[in-house]
Amino acid sequence: xxxxxxxxxxxxxxxLAVIVFAIVNRIIPPHVSPVFDVVISKNRSSITDxxxxxxxxxxxxxxxxVIDLADKSRFRHSKLGDLGYANDFFVDINAPFTVKKxxxxxxxxxxxxxxxLSIDDRQICEWTHDRPLTVDPCRINLSEGxxxxxxxxxxxxGNAGLTMGYAFASDGKQYIAGDDSKYISFSKK
Amino acid sequence: xxxxxxxxxxxxxxLARKYIFPVILLICSFGVYFTHYGTPNAMFWDENYxxxxxxxxxxxxxxxxxxxPLGKMLMGLMEVVIGANNKVDKHKFLETDHIEGADTPPxxxxxxxxxxxxxxxxxxxxxxxxxxRRITKNNLIAFLFSSFIIFDNATVIQARSAxxxxxxxxxxxxxxxxxxxxxxxxxxxxLKDYALLGVIIGLGISVKVTxxxxxLLFVMLFGVDQWRNIQTxxxxxxxxxxxxxxxxxxxxxxxxxxxxxxxxxxxxxxVIAGHTYKASPEYLQAIQGGDTWxxxxxxxxxxxxxxxxxxxxxxxxxxxxxxxxxxxxxxxDWILGKKxxxxxxxxxxxxxxxxxxxxxxxxxxxxxxxVAAGIVLSLGLIMSRFIYGQKEKDAPLFYWICAFTSLxxxxxxxxxxxxxxxxxxxxxxxxxxxxxxxxxxxxxxYREDILANNKHMWINLSLFVALVIAVFIFFxxxxxxxxxxEDQFEMRNWFSFWKLQVVQ
Numbered sequence: 001x002x003x004x005x006x007x008x009x010x011x012x013x014x015x016l017a018v019i020v021f022a023i024v025n026r027i028i029p030p031h032v033s034p035v036f037d038v039v040i041s042k043n044r045s046s047i048t049d050x051x052x053x054x055x056x057x058x059x060x061x062x063x064x065x066v067i068d069l070a071d072k073s074r075f076r077h078s079k080l081g082d083l084g085y086a087n088d089f090f091v092d093i094n095a096p097f098t099v100k101k102x103x104x105x106x107x108x109x110x111x112x113x114x115x116x117l118s119i120d121d122r123q124i125c126e127w128t129h130d131r132p133l134t135v136d137p138c139r140i141n142l143s144e145g146x147x148x149x150x151x152x153x154x155x156x157x158g159n160a161g162l163t164m165g166y167a168f169a170s171d172g173k174q175y176i177a178g179d180d181s182k183y184i185s186f187s188k189k
Numbered sequence: 190x191x192x193x194x195x196x197x198x199x200x201x202x203x204l205a206r207k208y209i210f211p212v213i214l215l216i217c218s219f220g221v222y223f224t225h226y227g228t229p230n231a232m233f234w235d236e237n238y239x240x241x242x243x244x245x246x247x248x249x250x251x252x253x254x255x256x257x258p259l260g261k262m263l264m265g266l267m268e269v270v271i272g273a274n275n276k277v278d279k280h281k282f283l284e285t286d287h288i289e290g291a292d293t294p295p296x297x298x299x300x301x302x303x304x305x306x307x308x309x310x311x312x313x314x315x316x317x318x319x320x321x322r323r324i325t326k327n328n329l330i331a332f333l334f335s336s337f338i339i340f341d342n343a344t345v346i347q348a349r350s351a352x353x354x355x356x357x358x359x360x361x362x363x364x365x366x367x368x369x370x371x372x373x374x375x376x377x378x379x380l381k382d383y384a385l386l387g388v389i390i391g392l393g394i395s396v397k398v399t400x401x402x403x404x405l406l407f408v409m410l411f412g413v414d415q416w417r418n419i420q421t422x423x424x425x426x427x428x429x430x431x432x433x434x435x436x437x438x439x440x441x442x443x444x445x446x447x448x449x450x451x452x453x454x455x456x457x458x459x460v461i462a463g464h465t466y467k468a469s470p471e472y473l474q475a476i477q478g479g480d481t482w483x484x485x486x487x488x489x490x491x492x493x494x495x496x497x498x499x500x501x502x503x504x505x506x507x508x509x510x511x512x513x514x515x516x517x518x519x520x521x522d523w524i525l526g527k528k529x530x531x532x533x534x535x536x537x538x539x540x541x542x543x544x545x546x547x548x549x550x551x552x553x554x555x556x557x558x559x560v561a562a563g564i565v566l567s568l569g570l571i572m573s574r575f576i577y578g579q580k581e582k583d584a585p586l587f588y589w590i591c592a593f594t595s596l597x598x599x600x601x602x603x604x605x606x607x608x609x610x611x612x613x614x615x616x617x618x619x620x621x622x623x624x625x626x627x628x629x630x631x632x633x634x635y636r637e638d639i640l641a642n643n644k645h646m647w648i649n650l651s652l653f654v655a656l657v658i659a660v661f662i663f664f665x666x667x668x669x670x671x672x673x674x675e676d677q678f679e680m681r682n683w684f685s686f687w688k689l690q691v692v693q
Contacts, residue, residue: 009638012646026683058543
C-alpha cells in the first residue's frame with residue numbers, strides 16, 4: 001500500500017485551507033428562504049401598549065423563513081441572529097397564506113411583550129402590554145382558499161421574542177408559521 | 190527557469206537582492222500608510238492631547254505631559270514645515286491639554302501633525318526587512334514577512350494619526366536593526382557600537398518610556414561581545430568590559446534623553462495663565478525672566494517635568510472591566526486582539542440606509558494569531574533545547590529566536606507589573622518582536638525546504654502573505670473610516686471577545 005505523503009508543507013497547506021474555509025464560512029451572510037417580510041421599527045419613546053401612537057425613528061426590513069424569533073430570550077432568529085433593536089421597537093408582519101382544508105384553526109402566538117393578530121382584517125386576539133414570553137391560542141374558522149394575516153408586535157424593555165404556530169383544530173399537530181403542511185401553505189417570495 | 194532567477198549570481202537575483210524588494214516594500218508601505226492621508230479631518234483618541242502639546246512647541250509655550258516630548262516636537266516641527274494651518278487661529282490649543290471640538294476651527298487640517306508618525310512608520314519597513322535579511326540571509330523570506338509591518342490594521346490606524354506609536358515603532362525597529370547589524374556584520378563589537386545603540390534607544394525612550402524594553406539589547410550585545418569570556422567564566426575580563434561598555438551605552442541613552450528635555454525646556458518661553466502644571470515658583474520665575482536655555486533652568490525644569498510625569502502616572506485609573514465604557518484591557522488579552530477601541534464614528538443615512546464610518550483599532554487576526562502561534566512554537570523550541578537537551582539544527586538562528594522571544598516575554602512581563610489601565614495599542618511593540626520571531630521560526634522549521642528552494646514551501650508562504658493582505662483589506666473600513674452598513678459591520682465582527690460595538 002502506498003504511503004500517504006505527509007510533511008510540514010502539507011500540514012501548512014492544510015492549515016491555510018482550513019483558515020480560508022473558516023473565513024469564507026464566517027463572512028458569507030446566513031441565508032434563509034424569504035417567506036415573510038418582517039418590518040422592524042425603532043420607536044423614539046418607550047412602548048407600553050401595542051396600540052399606542054407610534055413615533056418611528058428608523059425602520060428596516062428582514063426576510064425570514066419562519067416566525068420563530070425568540071432565540072436566547074431576544075428578538076432573534078436562530079440563523080440570522082439579532083433582528084431587533086435594544087429596546088422599544090414595533091414589528092409588523094403582513095403575509096398571505098392559503099388554506100387547503102376548511103375548518104377551525106388555532107394560531108399560537110408567543111410574545112414578549114405585546115402583540116395583535118388579525119386575519120383577513122379581523123383581529124382575532126391580542127395582548128396589549130408587556131409580559132414575559134407567553135403563548136396565546138387564537139381560534140378562527142377559515143374557508144379553503146387564499147387569506148392574509150397581519151401580526152403586530154412590540155418590545156418594550158428587557159427580554160424579547162415572538163413566535164407563531166398553527167394547528168388544524170381537530171388534528172392538534174402544531175406547525176411553525178412559515179412551514180407548509182397539508183392544511184396551510186405560505187407564499188414563498 | 191524561475192528557480193534560476195532565485196539563485197545567487199543571476200543578474201535578476203542580484204538586482205532584486207539590492208533594490209527591488211526594498212523598493213516594492215516602500216511603495217506598498219507608503220501606499221498603505223498614506224491612503225486617505227489626513228482623514229478623518231477631526232481628532233480622535235489621544236490626538237486631542239498630542240496636537241495640543243505639539244502646538245505648544247510651535248508657539249513656544251511651556252507644558253508638561255506624561256510622555257517625554259520628542260514625539261510632540263516632531264509633530265510640531267512638521268506642522269510648521271507643512272504649514273497647513275498657517276491661517277488658522279489655534280490660540281485655544283494653547284489653553285488646554287485636551288482639545289475639544291468646540292476649540293477647533295473647522296478649517297483645521299491635521300496633515301502636519303500626523304506627518305511624522307505616517308512617514309516614519311512607512312519607512313520602518315526598511316528596518317524590518319533589513320533585520321530579517323541580515324538574520325535569515327534570505328531576501329525573499331525577509332520580503333514576504335515584511336508584509337506584517339505593512340498590513341496590520343491596528344498598526345496602520347495608530348500610525349496614520351498624530352499619536353506616538355508610529356514614531357516609537359520607527360525608533361524601536363531602528364534600534365533592532367542597529368543591534369542586528371552590529372552582531373551580524375562579522376567584525377568585532379566596538380565601543381562606538383554601544384554608543385550608537387544608546388543614542389537610538391535614547392531617542393525611542395524620548396518618545397515613550399515603554400521603549401526602555403530595548404535596554405535589554407545592551408545585555409544581549411554584551412553577551413555576544415563577550416561570548417567567549419562568558420563560556421570560560423572569565424569574570425575579570427567580563428568585569429573590565431562591563432565597566433567600560435555600561436557607562437558608554439547608558440550614558441548615550443541619558444545624554445540623548447536629557448538633550449531632548451533640554452530643548453523642550455528651552456523652547457517653553459511662555460506660560461499660559463492657569464496652566465502652570467507642576468512648575469515650581471523658581472521654574473516659572475526663570476521662564477518669565479527669559480532664562481529658559483540656561484543649565485540652572487534646565488535642572489529645575491527637568492525635575493518639575495519628571496515629577497509631573499510620575500504623579501500623572503500615579504493618577505491614571507486602574508483597569509475596571511466591569512465599567513461598561515472601559516476601553517482598556519488586560520495585557521494577556523491583547524494577544525488575541527482583545528479589546529478593540531472605538532476611536533470615533535460618524536453616522537449618516539444614505540438613501541434610507543444607515544451607514545457608519547468607524548475608526549476602530551482592530552487586529553489583523555492572521556498576523557496577531559500567527560505571532561501568538563510563533564511565540565508558542567519558539568517557547569517550545571527553547572524548552573526542548575534547555576530542558577530536554579535537544580540539539581538545535583541551526584545554532585545562530587536558534588539564538589536569534591531566543592533573543593526575540595525574550596524581548597516579547599520580558600515586555601509582557603514588564604507590562605503586567607503596571608497597575609494603571611493599558612490599551613490594545615501597547616501590544617504593538619511586542620507584536621513587532623513577535624513578527625520577527627515568527628519569520629525566524631518559519632526559517633528554522635522550514636530550513637531544509639528553504640535551502641532546497643522547495644516550490645511547495647514558497648507557494649504556501651506566498652498564499653499565507655496573500656491571506657494577510659486580503660484580511661487587511663477586509664478590515665480596512667475600520668482602519669480608514671470607510672462607511673459600512675450594519676450587515677457589513679457584522680460580517681467583520683468575527684469574535685465576541687473583540688467587543689466591537691455596532692452603531693445603530
